Amino acid sequence: MARTSDHNRDRNWDPNWDKAFTVVQEVQPPFISQDAHAMTVVVEYGPGSRGAPPHRHPSGPAFGYVLEGEMLFELEGEPPRAIRAGEAFWEPGGDVIHYQDGNNRDDVRVRFVVTMLCVPGQPMLVLVDDDELAARQHLRASNP
Numbered sequence: 001m002a003r004t005s006d007h008n009r010d011r012n013w014d015p016n017w018d019k020a021f022t023v024v025q026e027v028q029p030p031f032i033s034q035d036a037h038a039m040t041v042v043v044e045y046g047p048g049s050r051g052a053p054p055h056r057h058p059s060g061p062a063f064g065y066v067l068e069g070e071m072l073f074e075l076e077g078e079p080p081r082a083i084r085a086g087e088a089f090w091e092p093g094g095d096v097i098h099y100q101d102g103n104n105r106d107d108v109r110v111r112f113v114v115t116m117l118c119v120p121g122q123p124m125l126v127l128v129d130d131d132e133l134a135a136r137q138h139l140r141a142s143n144p
Helices: 130-135
Strands: 037-045 062-068 070-075 081-084 088-091 098-100 110-118
Touching: 070 088, 070 110
Parallel strands: none
Antiparallel strands: 037 110, 062 088, 062 110, 070 081, 070 098
């Protein structure tokens, strides 16, 4: 990152602002439509909450960061994994099912922020019905 130039030294900025950044995630997302828009939400689940039902983000990826607690995260084709406070996650969107985003702990809440990208006129999130879940069971890394 560029350093503050000499003409900015008298301003009330932190002289070490460029050392305040820590990269927590860097990914190559799938194609994002030129007219896409973004929505950022904070999600909070209480202790032991199972989270949202299986769903997908049909028209764009989602990028997230766990603020506190621990989320159980499972995407189609990947084994479930715990994502802890201070860790990032993403999902490619499209046809991929997001099976789990619940609280992985029963003693504290989990809070995470998610930015979802979407093509105008299409929903940010679509629930997956039982028939489709059954038809795609073979694509799930963990078969409960």
